[in-house]
Amino acid sequence: MHNTELWINKQRLDQSAIQTPPCAPLQPGQVRVQIERFAFTSNNVTYAAMGDAMAYWQFYPLPGAGEPPGAWGRIPVWGFGTVSESCCPEVPVGEHLYGYFPMSHSVVLTPGRISAAHWFDVAEHRAALPVVYNQYLRTAQDPFYRADTEDVQALLRPLFITSWLIDDFLADNDYFGAGADAQRRPVLLLSSASSKTAFGTAFQLRRRGGLEVVGLTSAANVGFCASLGCYDRVLRYDQLDQIATDAPAIYVDFAGNAAFRQQLHAHCQGLRYSCSIGGTHVQALGGAKGLEGPKPVLFFAPAQIKKRSAEWGAATLTERLVRDWSAFASTVTRPEAPWMTVQHHHGADAAQAAYRLVLQGRGDPRLGHILSL
Template identity: 60%
Template sequence: MTTLDFQVRKDDLARTELHAEPDAPLADGQIRVQIDRFALTANNITYAAFGDAMHYWDFYPADDPAWGRIPVWGFGTVVQSLHPGVAVGEPLYGYFPMASHVVLSPARLTEAGFVDGAPHRAPLHAVYNQVLRCNRDPFHRPGTEDVQALLRPLYVTSWLIDDFLDDNAFFGTTATPGVPGVMLLSSASSKTAWGTAFALAQRQGLEVVGLTSPGNVAYCESLGCYHRVLTYDQLDQIPALSPVVYVDFAGNAALRRAVHTRFENLAYSCSIGGTHVGELGGAKDLPGPKPTLFFAPAQVKKRMGDWGAAEFGQRMVNAWHAFTAHVMNPVAPWLTVEHHDGPEAVQAAYAQVLGGRSDPRVGHILSLAPRGPDNRA
């Protein structure tokens, strides 16, 4: 058996290589998982852009430290097992590399799943080390794997951003009766942004404003989760004294400076991602609050302490199913899925997403796994 492995140059994300390596024998306690399908979104580009700072490269390190494996969310099937608690043929959901197969070392096995006990992953956050057994996963509904791979990790992040802002009373922006707090979201057409907008729109006393490129205005408006959608050069349509929280999915340094400069009552600047890869930059010497990177696992840990694991999980599951009911509305779906199978198709899809040329209505599902009847199980 051979594993196909997609790698990118860490200092030049446009440079990619595909490696074909013969599989080494498994050690006792290990399993080999065929990665049947995985999602590729702007969120994965963020993983690469912040790979060193946030240790995303450390999950599946490449032999050459100049190169990296971008982690992705997807579904796989156990094809070999030397672990007595994991059977061949079992379907799994987890945080995998862009590859055809991956070797995992299941530890702390439960009916719900396990963690990858590989020694190099021990210092990394547990949220990303968990692998879930589809047959026991309350999020999982057979036949919706593509939408789950595309949106589940993104919406969980979106839901946590909304919860974090609510947990902090929207940083005082809703304190004045009759004056809504402006939640200003950049890269409004990105899936994590409109997931956040969907959650925020359920709140009272907020105006959710999306910033996007001219070509994506109509799409963002069609979602119905933004109160207003503006282009990046229309900041002057929001009064300068408005109480604002900036939720930055773009990472665009010039836009960040424009937001910080215009709004005297900018209460909080929340850095989420880097969809504008070519315009990323530092945040030194900005007026107003210091941009603060949002780390979803930290909010998970806090809420697990506040609510307990069962309550936390139930709230997330309820929010997820309410969200996907809107996304998958057969009359006006928010998303269509495109499949990209094989090395050339994967490379082309990656270049498209990296370059920001992807239609926001399209979700990309990729596969490097051998084609066969089980590839779309």
Template identity: 60%
Template structure:
């Protein structure tokens, strides 16, 4: 038996390879899961763009011990146990979690509970535990069979969105929250991206802030239709925002020139948060910028803090409540924010990756992929 791996050149993300890999026998305590479906969004492109800096390539190393040239991008999705040498896991169980862009994966479950397990593979021991958790669909309070695609696409992104909003609130919006008559500006780049509009959805529920989205001219109408931005501007219209307004910049694009323009224009920039890198061809450093230092947001750090502040149960309850409100809006039958496109088989996966990497396509679409053809 063999498995398909979709490989990406680490320093040339447009260079890809589909590789067949022989399936090795399981060791005691391991399980093999068939990766049924996974989402591909600009968030996964961010994983690749920051693969070395933030160890994303380390989760699923090529050739077991890693490869200097090729990597497997982590994705979120659903997989089913097809072979088990673990006494507490049976074939047929389904899990939501963090997987490679492959047709199957071998994991070493540890710390099993009713909720799921953690991958205990040695190479993941030093990586952040948030990414090592696998949730049983049979006990997951969020799971429904009919919403798998939406969960794979939006669940990890909305968790990041919620944590960004929570982090800013936890820090009193760095002094940028104003009064209703003179609100501060929450400025979001790549406003059509799912993590950006999830963040805007949360921020729009707070007072004393104008949520402003920056996007390409082609996506202005889409962003305006969402209703979670108070104002939507294209990138050339940055000058329409009052330069003295207290402002927080939430950067999902990673565009170095845009970041410099924001830092240069706003004399009262209170905080600059770097989230992602949707503009892969325009990524750059953040050195020697006017104003506050551009700071990378790392969602697991806020998870850890809130686990300490509130406990895991209360954090889970708050996230679930926010998720239900968000997903109800996204899947509104009359005005949905999201339409799902299915891509099955290795060639279809390669084509979808090329489209997402290039930033092409309808922002209302979400891509669900499977390396298994004809499922």
């Protein structure tokens, strides 16, 4: 039996390859999960772009793969799968799961810390990685789960949780003083405003009130972003002059475009905080050398999850997330004006083509891509 996998060159993300390595026999305690569907979005491009810096390549390593050795990797994705083979008595064949998978037809996992609601992959190579990515939810006990919305969950649930945590983090830190002037609303500037994590963040920020949420995007995506209704204003990247230079501002950067970051920092003299989230502009990534104003700080969602879990307890955190997720998902999937249309890609060639489309940023922002290998 062979697996089908999509490999990516870690240093040349535009280079991808379909591979069919043989499936290794299971060891005691392991399970094999058939990955039925997974989402691919610009967030996954960020996983690849920051794969070395933030250890995303380490979840599903390919030791010695390619030339030079270790040059190729598998991008982690969020999706659904079913246990097809089990050497773990507590995880039966047929169990349906939501979690963090490789871009593959199947994967071998090592369940541990097993409860009625979830279990964790306790494989040795994942022990030091963020625990939130090692958790597999048993859909029969998952408060987020609905069988008829698996596509939307795969596409938006992990992104919305990041969006929710960004909004919570900024509020938790009192907007870093940007709201200190009672006469002026803080300006929240979100780059790559058409991306799903960005508009999820805007959705949450707008619900709080008292903020001006400004989406920054390309000319081609202005209309789409404006149609969502979650931004107070939508500006092209070349319209920074429409932001008051002295406005108390926060920059939430989903694009990672180094040249634009320089421009924004130079223009926004009232910038209080610069938050780096992603890297949708893969070809324009760069450092912060010589940057005016506050140094960009990389936002790491698991740290805010850990903080809130300790403060509120896991049950309260889940309750709040599920409540807000329900409001967001209902808005995004309104039949009369949906924010997103799902497009399915079946088979290796179709999945590879969808990967290239998202990587190049040429896709329709209203499309959500669901892949299966």
